[in-house]
Amino acid sequence: MATTTKIALIGNPNCGKSSLFNHLTGLNQKIGNFPGVTVDKKMGQCILVEPVNAEIIDLPGTYSLYPKSQDEKVVLDLLLQKNESNYPDAIVVVVDASNLNRNLLLFTQLKELEIPLILALNMLDIAENHGIKINIELLKKELCVPIIGINARSGAGTDRLKAAMLNTTSKSTSVAYFEKLPLQHDVVNKIKSEFKLNNDYQALLYAHHFASLSFLTADEKSKIENWVVETNFNSLSFQAKETVGRYEIINQQLKNAVVNNQNIKIKDRFSSKIDKILTHSFGGYVIFFALLFIIFQAVFAWASVPMEWIDLGVSKLNSFIVSILPASPLVDLLTQGLISGLGGILIFIPQIAILFAFISLLEESGYMARVMFIMDKLMRKFGLNGKSVVPLISGVACAVPAIMATRNIDNLKERLITLFVTPLMSCSARIPVFTVLIALLVPSKPILGIFNLQGMALMSLYFLGFLAAIGSAKVLQLILKSKEKSYFIMELPDYKIPRWKNVGYTILEKVKAFVLEAGKIIIAISVILWVLASYGPSNAVEKAIEKAKTQAISTHLNTAETENLIAAYKLEASYAGHFGKFIEPSIKPLGFDWKIGIALITSFAAREVFIGTMSTIYSIGADNEDEKTIIQRMRAEKNPETNAITYTPALAASLIIFYLFAMQCMSTLAVVYRETKSWKWPVIQFVYMTGLAYVSSFLVYNLLK
Amino acid sequence: MGEKGIVKRFDDEELSLKLLEMGCLPGYEIELIGTAPLGDPICVSVYGYKLAIRLKEANTVWVV
Numbered sequence A: 001m002a003t004t005t006k007i008a009l010i011g012n013p014n015c016g017k018s019s020l021f022n023h024l025t026g027l028n029q030k031i032g033n034f035p036g037v038t039v040d041k042k043m044g045q046c047i048l049v050e051p052v053n054a055e056i057i058d059l060p061g062t063y064s065l066y067p068k069s070q071d072e073k074v075v076l077d078l079l080l081q082k083n084e085s086n087y088p089d090a091i092v093v094v095v096d097a098s099n100l101n102r103n104l105l106l107f108t109q110l111k112e113l114e115i116p117l118i119l120a121l122n123m124l125d126i127a128e129n130h131g132i133k134i135n136i137e138l139l140k141k142e143l144c145v146p147i148i149g150i151n152a153r154s155g156a157g158t159d160r161l162k163a164a165m166l167n168t169t170s171k172s173t174s175v176a177y178f179e180k181l182p183l184q185h186d187v188v189n190k191i192k193s194e195f196k197l198n199n200d201y202q203a204l205l206y207a208h209h210f211a212s213l214s215f216l217t218a219d220e221k222s223k224i225e226n227w228v229v230e231t232n233f234n235s236l237s238f239q240a241k242e243t244v245g246r247y248e249i250i251n252q253q254l255k256n257a258v259v260n261n262q263n264i265k266i267k268d269r270f271s272s273k274i275d276k277i278l279t280h281s282f283g284g285y286v287i288f289f290a291l292l293f294i295i296f297q298a299v300f301a302w303a304s305v306p307m308e309w310i311d312l313g314v315s316k317l318n319s320f321i322v323s324i325l326p327a328s329p330l331v332d333l334l335t336q337g338l339i340s341g342l343g344g345i346l347i348f349i350p351q352i353a354i355l356f357a358f359i360s361l362l363e364e365s366g367y368m369a370r371v372m373f374i375m376d377k378l379m380r381k382f383g384l385n386g387k388s389v390v391p392l393i394s395g396v397a398c399a400v401p402a403i404m405a406t407r408n409i410d411n412l413k414e415r416l417i418t419l420f421v422t423p424l425m426s427c428s429a430r431i432p433v434f435t436v437l438i439a440l441l442v443p444s445k446p447i448l449g450i451f452n453l454q455g456m457a458l459m460s461l462y463f464l465g466f467l468a469a470i471g472s473a474k475v476l477q478l479i480l481k482s483k484e485k486s487y488f489i490m491e492l493p494d495y496k497i498p499r500w501k502n503v504g505y506t507i508l509e510k511v512k513a514f515v516l517e518a519g520k521i522i523i524a525i526s527v528i529l530w531v532l533a534s535y536g537p538s539n540a541v542e543k544a545i546e547k548a549k550t551q552a553i554s555t556h557l558n559t560a561e562t563e564n565l566i567a568a569y570k571l572e573a574s575y576a577g578h579f580g581k582f583i584e585p586s587i588k589p590l591g592f593d594w595k596i597g598i599a600l601i602t603s604f605a606a607r608e609v610f611i612g613t614m615s616t617i618y619s620i621g622a623d624n625e626d627e628k629t630i631i632q633r634m635r636a637e638k639n640p641e642t643n644a645i646t647y648t649p650a651l652a653a654s655l656i657i658f659y660l661f662a663m664q665c666m667s668t669l670a671v672v673y674r675e676t677k678s679w680k681w682p683v684i685q686f687v688y689m690t691g692l693a694y695v696s697s698f699l700v701y702n703l704l705k
Numbered sequence B: 001m002g003e004k005g006i007v008k009r010f011d012d013e014e015l016s017l018k019l020l021e022m023g024c025l026p027g028y029e030i031e032l033i034g035t036a037p038l039g040d041p042i043c044v045s046v047y048g049y050k051l052a053i054r055l056k057e058a059n060t061v062w063v064v
Helices: A017-025 A070-079 A097-111 A124-129 A136-143 A158-168 A186-194 A200-212 A218-230 A235-257 A270-278 A283-324 A329-346 A349-365 A367-380 A386-394 A399-408 A412-424 A430-441 A453-479 A500-534 A540-554 A559-573 A575-590 A594-602 A609-617 A627-636 A649-661 A666-676 A680-704 B013-021
Strands: A005-011 A029-033 A040-049 A052-058 A090-096 A117-122 A132-134 A147-149 A258-260 A489-491 B004-010 B029-035 B042-046 B049-053 B061-063
Touching: A005 A017, A005 A097, A017 A029, A017 A040, A017 A052, A017 A090, A017 A158, A017 A500, A040 A158, A070 A200, A070 A399, A090 A097, A090 A158, A097 A117, A097 A124, A097 A132, A097 A235, A117 A158, A124 A132, A136 A147, A136 A235, A147 A158, A186 A200, A186 A218, A200 A218, A200 A235, A235 A258, A235 B013, A270 A283, A270 A367, A270 B029, A283 A329, A283 A349, A283 A367, A329 A500, A349 A367, A349 A386, A349 A500, A367 A386, A367 A489, A367 B049, A386 A399, A386 A412, A399 A412, A399 A500, A399 A666, A412 A453, A412 A666, A412 A680, A430 A453, A430 A609, A430 A627, A430 A649, A453 A649, A453 A680, A489 B013, A500 A575, A500 A594, A500 A609, A500 A666, A540 A559, A559 A575, A559 A609, A575 A594, A575 A649, A575 A680, A594 A609, A609 A627, A649 A680, A666 A680, B004 B013
Parallel strands: A005 A052, A005 A090, A090 A117, A117 A147
Antiparallel strands: A029 A040, A040 A052, A132 A258, A489 B049, B004 B029, B004 B061, B029 B042, B042 B049
């Protein structure tokens, strides 16, 4: 196979890099992982000129090669590994022309690495509006690099950029900056000879970042550490010297090429006028919470229609397969295990898509940065960061993409707290469970004419989940010790009209990530649970079937009723049933019996499986997921010994609280493991959340009993 | 609001690296152009763009 040229896109955040990536690759994008790190790698094919293809790699935005967050570390890590399969043959440095000096800092660092560069000069129109005139020809000479003016929004200039990509790949650029900077140090030479590097700057970067470089062994790291100590290499002051030195050179180089007649002061720009409203001391919050309300409304109201289609489609497909294939355990595995599991994933897609459409719109427009800005002080009180807002909001749809959204939080402690508490936000898998249980507890009564009592109950559960999340964050803030300083230093980009295409790509990306991350686990667990619920020790299941049949004949049940009864007896006799009985003593204090025990266990695939399990246990038929039937059946359930109603308000409340707090999601645990690279956090999270659920349910049950 | 000054020096070396990188350089003008609703963080203009920064961090920057 011919190796295609690999071209990396690198630039500051908000420089228009992602728009350019979307223009270059269109729908030919895929997301992979960089080895050893959790950050997504976005790649896509781009036809430079028929038939020459290039592989474009979109790297996370960064201000320099001195990374702070998980996202930014990827860039440095990749660029220091010449043998890595993703190592680019050339780099397109995307810069915001309206903020050229600051954007060029990263460029001058990349220039040292002897990878061919192309400078894509974006947002020239905005620069011109601000009174900045750039002489591109002169700039090319000063910076010794091919420069292409582009407009990442409209796509103008991408053809010329593609042509430039074809040409530069063979040329190498000379080192231009390092020698002019006061960066010579003994440690550089030592690292250079040890690792056989022929580049001083690369060696210097090793000296700065060795501790976090993924490709160095522990031995190599300690070796570098010794040299750093031996030679008195002061990483902080060297970095400061480098940054200041580079800015000096940049300013010199831009002196003639750029004429800056800033006609409008920043505070008089249109963006600043919008800021006056959106970050207003009172109006700012009103607007934000109104927006949140609209978003939640949309997520629940709009998504319900496609969710019903998916639900209907899956059960239609199942009954179709059952009708054409002869009954066998394999068919059961396919329909009840695999396809039902798949349905359990697909059902969440509408809500995730709608939520991320909004989040992406807010991010694209520049408003999300303002949300972080106005929420930072509030969030900080709870050990969180302004940037924690996005994961917490996303958690209302699904914790899996929400936890992945914590990567741009620079401070490790704040990031950990955020990903720890995010699963306490009520995700969409809890809604069906809440709907059924609230119906048992609260009458459907209108209050004040417009609100429904059950709706209010659901709202208050969301609020309770949020309180639990920030309360837990506060506790963690006090427990976790961190030497790392927490800071919030963030660019507030100018407002822009969002590009629909970018929003579309983001939705696609998030849905894909969810299906791949959560999907495989949900399917696996569904299959395991199916096995546990279908088979039992020795011939217990067969015996149960016989017993059900005898009982059905003696009580004159029809075929459907008989089958439902058989299913109920089968489940009781299965491993899942045994397990439910096994844990019964431990959940008794919460008011739960073994039947609920089974439902708690099956909820590990996804919480909404609760409904299906309940239908099976009460022999309504698992296909019959009509909530009204289940609610009626649960209401009628009586304790066989005392003949008292099983689902008392106390039990319903206790069960609601349990589902609100308990960690019942394997996908979330798996994602937390992936993001933190250890089992420590998932385990603590599981114990904490389940413990919180247990204690709260216990209190609620015994107070209401 | 509207207060401005020239960046002189930094108290916190670690933090200063992030600020330098963001273009908050000694000898350059910095101007307060807004505050978040609760008075913190604040928004300043440096190097031709807007930067949001917590008061605590802003306090490590000496301005004349």
